[in-house]
Amino acid sequence: MLRTQIAKASLPLIARRQFAATSRIMAAGDTGSGSSRPGGxxxxxVWTGREKGNEDMWIRAEEQAKLKALSEKVKNAQKHMEELQGYMYDGPAPPSKSFKGHTDPTSSKDLTREENESSEKK
Structure with missing residues (x-):
């Protein structure tokens, strides 16, 4: 018992003081908690609504920035594809669906019927 009395006496007065006040904690139903409102x-x-509005605006701005960056990537990819296609068909013209073979105008396959008949008479 003497030990405890000596330990108490060695502590400063402020450290030995006991406080009757406790910190306030909001519980359900307290003022400002929102549970007494019709929406729960x-x-x-007002502050909660403002904060939600600010968060929604920030999220929308972030999504817009992401969509803009994505559309830039798509444009760059399309330009790159066009450049690659230009390298593929740099030489002769690319084959078309209506390509029938010879393109030589003197070839007998390309002559019309009238020209073909006139060449046979000669």
Whole structure:
């Protein structure tokens, strides 16, 4: 017992003082908690609505920035594809669907019927 009395006496007065006041903690139903409103705690107050609005605006701006970056990537990819296609068909013209073989105008296959008959008479 003497030991405890000596330990108490060695502590400063402020350290031995006991406080009767406790910190306030909000519970359901307290003022400002929002549970007394018709929408419940989810409806919140003006500040809650403002904060939600700010968060929604920030999220929308972030999504817009991501969509813009994505559209730039798509444009760059399309330009790259066009450049690669230009390398593929740099020489002769690319084959078309209506390509029938010879393109020589003197070839007998390309002559019309009238020209073909006139060449046979000669």
């Amino acid at each position: 705690a989810a409806s919140g107050d």
